[in-house]
Amino acid sequence: MRLPLVVGVDGSEHSLRAVDWAADEAALHGVPLRLVHASRWERYEGPALADEFGGPAGQASGEDILRAAALRARYRRADLDVTTDVVPEEPEYVLLREGRRSSAVVVGTRGRGALAHALLGSVSLTVATRARCPVVVVRGPEGRTPGPGRDRIVVGAAEAPTAAMRFACEEAARRRVPLTAVRAWRCPSHDPLDHPLLTGDPEHMHAARAAAELEAALTDAPPHLDLERRTAEGPPGQVLLDASKEAGLLVIGRRDPKHLGPHLGRVAHRVLQHGDCPVVVVPDA
Structure with a gap:
C-alpha cells in the first residue's frame, strides 16, 4: 500500500506553495497526493487563490479551495493521483490524524509581511511537534519553490x-x-x-x-x-x-x-x- 503525501491547504499563498512542493515530492516518490482542508481554519488572506478562479478570495468555500489546489497540483504534475477532503474539525487534530496513515505531512508557513514571514503559525508548529510521521514545513524566500533535485x-x-x-x-x-x-x-x-x-x-x-x-x-x-x-x-x-x-x-x-x-x-x-x-x-x- 502506497501511503499518500498529505498537504494541509487553507488557500493562503504559503499553503499553495506547499502544494507545489508536495506535488513534486509525490511524483518523485510515486505516491498519491492528498489535499486536506479543515473547515474551521481561520479565513485565509492574500490574492493567490482568487486568481485561480477569478473571484473575491473571501467568497471561496473549502471545496473551492481544494478544487483550485488540486487543479494546480495536476497542472504541475499531470499524472499525479490527487484526492481531496474537507473535514469539519480543527486543523491540528485533522493533520495529526492524517499523519498516522501518511508518508509525511506538508504544511506552509502562516506569516504575512516581511517580519511575519519569518514566523511559524500555530497549526504548523503543533503538527511538527506532535505528528508520528515526518512533517515538512515549506519555507524559503518568496518566489522560490524548492523542489526535488535542487541544491543539496x-x-x-x-x-x-x-x-x-x-x-x-x-x-x-x-x-x-x-x-x-x-x-x-x-x-x-x-x-x-x-x-x-x-x-x-x-x-x-x-x-x-x-x-x-x-x-x-x-x-x-x-x-x-x-x-x-x-x-x-x-x-x-x-x-x-x-x-x-x-x-x-x-x-x-x-x-x-x-x-x-x-x-x-x-x-x-x-x-x-x-x-x-x-x-x-x-x-x-
Missing part, C-alpha cells in the same frame, strides 16, 4: 544514527544530490585550564569530539552517497540556519523524552521559525 540536502547530526539521518540519506540517494551532515560544537568558557584532557588547544579537543560524534552518526550511511562532513563552531541553531542558505532541504530530528512527551527543542524551534529552505522534522522511531 543538509541534516543536523546527533551523536549516533537516528531516524532523521536515515531519512536524509534516503532522500539524498533518491534525488541524487549531495548530502551535508552538520555537527555543531562549542568551547564552553568555564572549561578549567588544568582539566586533564586539555593537554593542548581546548578548541581542538571540542572540534575533535564533534568530528568523532559526526562519524558515529554516519555509521549506517550508504557508501555511495556524495557526502560532506561538516563540523562548525557555534550555536547549533545558527549553524543549521547558515547551512540552510545553500540547501534545497534541511532535515532535523525530534526526540520525544518519556517524561516530556512530544517536544521540539530550541534548535528545532529556531530552524522552523527562520530556516531558508523547506525543513523536515523527523520523529525518532
Whole structure:
C-alpha cells in the first residue's frame, strides 16, 4: 500500500506553495497526493487563490479551495493521483490524524509581511511537534519553490544514527544530490585550564569530539552517497540556519523524552521559525 503525501491547504499563498512542493515530492516518490482542508481554519488572506478562479478570495468555500489546489497540483504534475477532503474539525487534530496513515505531512508557513514571514503559525508548529510521521514545513524566500533535485540536502547530526539521518540519506540517494551532515560544537568558557584532557588547544579537543560524534552518526550511511562532513563552531541553531542558505532541504530530528512527551527543542524551534529552505522534522522511531 502506497501511503499518500498529505498537504494541509487553507488557500493562503504559503499553503499553495506547499502544494507545489508536495506535488513534486509525490511524483518523485510515486505516491498519491492528498489535499486536506479543515473547515474551521481561520479565513485565509492574500490574492493567490482568487486568481485561480477569478473571484473575491473571501467568497471561496473549502471545496473551492481544494478544487483550485488540486487543479494546480495536476497542472504541475499531470499524472499525479490527487484526492481531496474537507473535514469539519480543527486543523491540528485533522493533520495529526492524517499523519498516522501518511508518508509525511506538508504544511506552509502562516506569516504575512516581511517580519511575519519569518514566523511559524500555530497549526504548523503543533503538527511538527506532535505528528508520528515526518512533517515538512515549506519555507524559503518568496518566489522560490524548492523542489526535488535542487541544491543539496543538509541534516543536523546527533551523536549516533537516528531516524532523521536515515531519512536524509534516503532522500539524498533518491534525488541524487549531495548530502551535508552538520555537527555543531562549542568551547564552553568555564572549561578549567588544568582539566586533564586539555593537554593542548581546548578548541581542538571540542572540534575533535564533534568530528568523532559526526562519524558515529554516519555509521549506517550508504557508501555511495556524495557526502560532506561538516563540523562548525557555534550555536547549533545558527549553524543549521547558515547551512540552510545553500540547501534545497534541511532535515532535523525530534526526540520525544518519556517524561516530556512530544517536544521540539530550541534548535528545532529556531530552524522552523527562520530556516531558508523547506525543513523536515523527523520523529525518532
